[in-house]
Amino acid sequence: MKRILNIKFVVAGLALMSLQACFVAKDYEQPVVVKKDSYRTDHISTDTLNMANVSWKELFTDHVLQEYITEGLENNIDIRVAIQQVIAAEAYVKQGKAGYLPTISGNGRFTRSYFSKNGQLGLQLGNSGNSSAIGNYIDLYEVSTNLSWEADIWGKIRSQKRAFDAGYLQSLAAHQAVKTRLIADIASTYYQLLALDEQVRITQESIETRANSLETTAALKEAGNVTEVAVKQTEAQLYNAQGILIDLKNQRRILENSLSILLGEAPMQIQRTDLEAQEITTELNIGVPMQLLRNRPDVIAAEYDVVNAFELTNVARSNFYPSLTLSATGGLQALDASTLFDTNSLFATLIGGIAQPILNGRRIRTEFEVSGAQQEQARLNFRRAIITASKEVSDALYSYEAASEKIEVKQKEFEAYSLATNYSEELLNNGLANYLEVLTAQQNALNSRLDLTNARYNQLKSIVDLYEALGGGWK
DSSP states (O other): OHHHHHHHHHHHHHHHHHHHHHHSOOOOOOOOOOSSOOOOOTTSOOOSSOGGGSOHHHHOOOHHHHHHHHHHHHHOHHHHHHHHHHHHHHHHHHHHHGGGSOEEEEEEEEEEEEOOTTSHHHHHHHHHOOGGGTTSEEEEEEEEEEEEEEOOSSSHHHHHHHHHHHHHHHHHHHHHHHHHHHHHHHHHHHHHHHHHHHHHHHHHHHHHHHHHHHHHHHHHHHTTSSOHHHHHHHHHHHHHHHHHHHHHHHHHHHHHHHHHHHTTSOSOOOOOOOGGGOOOOOOOOOOOTTHHHHHOHHHHHHHHHHHHHHHHHHHHHHTTSOEEEEEEEEEEEESSGGGTTSGGGEEEEEEEEEEOOOOSTTHHHHHHHHHHHHHHHHHHHHHHHHHHHHHHHHHHHHHHHHHHHHHHHHHHHHHHHHHHHHHHHHHHHTTOSOHHHHHHHHHHHHHHHHHHHHHHHHHHHHHHHHHHHTTOSOO
16 A cells, blocks of 8 residues: 555656656747848948947047036936846845745734633632633644745746846846936937037127128228118027027027936036047947947847746746745743743644645736736847847948038038138128128028038037947946
């Protein structure tokens, strides 16, 4: 009979091991979210050295900008929030590591139970002569320790730990993504401020020129060479430039406030250099396409989100199968406090059990289906992150090319308008040109200079955008 029982236990154990082999938690494999590398970089040369590997201190050589970036990385609110998210995720990692350990709790309890005097227990206690049973009640003193442990047969605890680990790594990548975005925002805002400074200077020069033109036009009117219409047209052009100056100064103040917020400070005046001093000499190497996965922290975070969802699906799947638990309770128990710590008060209980869910209101099935849907959502978000990364790299490269070409064109345009303005003014002074030609040439020259400044800013911004698109700045 014992031999038959032993065989049954062996068969049951082998069956359990077979089930464990079939339903153990699966290992994560990186999903294929894009069919092929199709990054539109066209004739831009690639290199194994990715621009993203360049430190922001080497890319942005302006010492004032470097100080602002350093200050922003220390004080920016988003950065500090991201750090707290990392700390919270780290706490879950510690919890995941402790998942294999048993849970232990200590208890101290005093119980007084009253019984009916006419009941069986009441009559027995009344006749027992026990001092603790006077008045048909009984006192019970207990000090105990409880231990509970679950065997990780289906990989549930392991998957839970991996999910916590992925969540922690995702929070780290999210923090890095915030750093990358912050550095790019500070640099772009700083360059835009420099561009506005240049446009303010250009507009102020134009106002002085137009004020002189107004005086000249008034003198020509007195000489009978032009009419009052020419004077008013010149005066209106002066007011137009003054209106442009007001708008530019207002934009500059608002931008200073925006940069102050990025630095984690209240609105303040921003010290800065000038646009002409800005020069980025780092070669625009984008690296091989797959480097996007290794450098962009938002892409890295998106994949860790997939890992987290995958492991939580493993946890939900394991809930369909039986759980094996071992629990133990031991301690001291006595009817009298004076004998509680006597050796005769010792007690212990050991329980091993297996539980299989049968009917639970479809809760387990719902959790599994929801986790599967969340895993697919994470996979789609991962795919979108990669596609977005390739788009942003392509956009930044094309913007850089366009800005570089536009600088050359706008420079030639400004030179032509500048000469046209000089020629028309000379002709007007000699009575050989119409005042409208002068006004038109002056307005075109001003717009051309402002556009040229915008083109220089756009060139700098496109480099910043490319650096951010490649995941630079957080290393």
